[in-house]
Amino acid sequence: VENVLKRHVNLVALVVVLMAQAIGLAYQIRVKRGPDDVRLIRVWTVGVIAPIEKAVVHTGDFFGDIWHNYFYLRSVRLQNERLSDENTRLRLEQVRLAEDASQAQRLKALLKFKEQYVSATLPAEVIGGSGSELSRVIYIDKGSREGLKPDMAVINATGVVGKVIRVFPTTAQVLEINDQTSGIGAILETSRLQGILKGAPTGESQLNYVMADETVKPGERVLTSGGDHIFPKGLAIGTVTSVKSGEGLFLNIRVRPAANLNRLEEVLVVTKIDERDVEAPAEGPKRAADILAERLPSVPAKPPEQPGAAAKPGTTETAKPPATTRRPVVAHEPATAATPKPASTTPGTAKPGTIGTTNVVPAGSRRAAGANEAATGTTKPKTITDTPGAATKPKLPAGTTITTPAPAAPPKGSAAPAGQKPPASDNKPPSETTPQ
Amino acid sequence: VSTQNIFYTSREQLEVYKFAPLVIFVVPLLAIGMQSFIFGRFGWLAIIDLPLIVTIFFSVARRSPVSGLATGCVIGLIQDALTDHPIGVYGICKSIIGFAASSIGAKIDVDNPGSRFLMTFVFYIVHQGLFLFIMRGMVRAEVMLSWQRLLVGAVLNGIIAVILFAVLDRFKQRT
Helix, strand or coil: CHHHHHHCHHHHHHHHHHHHHHHHHHHHHHCCCCCCCCCHHHHHHHHHHHHHHHHHHHHHHHHHHHHHHHHCCCCHHHHHHHHHHHHHHHHHHHHHHHHHHHHHHHHHHHCCCEEEEEEEEEEEEEEEECCECCECEEEECCCHHHCCCCCCEEECCCCEEEEEEEECCCCEEEEECCCCCCCEEEEECCCCCEEEEEECCCCCEEEECCECCCCCCCCCEEEECCCCCCCCCCCEEEEEEEEEECCCCEEEEEEEECCCCCCCCEEEEEEEEEEEECCCCCCCCCCHHHHHHHHCCCCCCCCCCCCCCCCCCCHHHHHCCCCCCEEECCCCCCCCCCCCCCCCCCHHHCCCCCCCCCCCCCECECHHHHHHHHHHCCCCCCEEECCCCCCCCCCCCCCCEEECCCCCCCCCCCCCCCCCCCCCCCCCCHHHHCCC | CHHHHHHHHHHHHCCCEECCHHHHHHHHHHHHHHHHHHHHHCHHHHHCCHHHHHHHHHHHHHCCHHHHHHHHHHHHHHHHHHCCCCCCHHHHHHHHHHHHHHHHHCCCCCCCHHHHHHHHHHHHHHHHHHHHHHHHHCCCCCCCCCHHHHHHHHHHHHHHHHHHHHHHHHHCEEC
């Protein structure tokens, strides 16, 4: 035996080393440990490599900052002008988007959606990576001392970067979304199809588990679905670059990440995500439920029985104004209020596109009272034209009726129909409807 | 007899080199550090595997399978520590490459740029194949390789190896 060992000492050494590593590998795979457990060899290696990388990166940044901030200012003036123009354009766009967001918020509140908000982020600098294209891992210069924990989302200005997988005292390991072992819940922006985004061998990303009979077009944006409980819903992941019929039941969808994962310098670690019910803006123009109540035929409330008055069945119905021209004022009340509403105001009946053109009736108007008064003829109803763009209205006395041009409100931004007088105080800008 | 003499002489002509301890320690660490730094900033350059090239260089130059095995094992394990894989994946791959490279270095002349390119080209493909085998067979991870990237990587690493070997030749010391 000794002779054999001596003659094949190299081979024996190879076998011994490989066996030792294979046993070590098998041990790691079989034993499940908590997410915070980091092996000593990783701690040692990162402890040696990370400070050197940090020093190199920070020294480079120091000299780069001096150069760019004090010497190389050639195009700053031009850039300033361009940014100023862009700022003006974005302000205008913001007003429009705020209006859309307000509408969306009201609808979400109606459907009792819970929404996740990125409430705290921590900026970090990329100091290195795994050094292997088969393991898309980067290192950032923030760690457990700054409060980082495994499974925190990492993003940048353009989109999702990855998630924290291991945390060291001053550094953290981030698994990029284009790694083959990563997985992130994704949703296609237009078609709303959901899938799981994983890395491809080529360094790109692919959206898996979208059925082959679905239609997906290149150019469509891919967003986080929020289903993985790591990334908040709605963050940009990337854009579909190609769609092919894959093997089996699913499509082969290639996605180009929104964040340039090949040139990362700074990232943001999402350290806190708040989940809260969506609330409609407090001073919004009108709630969707109110709008529905206004547009759908409803049964007016029963008038209070008055002594001496012969309240016959059907009287109220007879006195009801025509639904197409005059409607009783709908009370402006919180969506959660227990005030009875017409049975037809279920959220599912909301018609998109019919919201922003209705009037505001402030809280305090009483539908029942107005309806009853109109029905009984005790008060002559005042008429206010439904003017597009009317954000807020003056307080109306009880019994005021809003007349909406039938059959549907004109498009947003168009002038009031001829012959109809806008309300005197209806001159507030539409930006008042911006949610807080 | 004459054939045996020629063979014996030709093996003797293959010189065995040694290196200063500092070089043995610093060069692999520098390669791993650079690889990590480059990948962090320029992800598309990660196709170049500097630790693999360094493993091949030291193994071939020292022409000792055991030292090649040890070099590959240490470099691979350090590289593993920087990835998200279980530790030992690159360790096994580079141990085998180190062993094979030093075994080949003891038999053929590897000072020629052409043979250096060819050797690195082949070892890169073998290395990636071993990685795939271990990841799929032992770790049970769904990992795939792209043939185009594999060939591009093999060619690129071959070219880098020719240049890097010429630089590292300066640190060689004759035994």
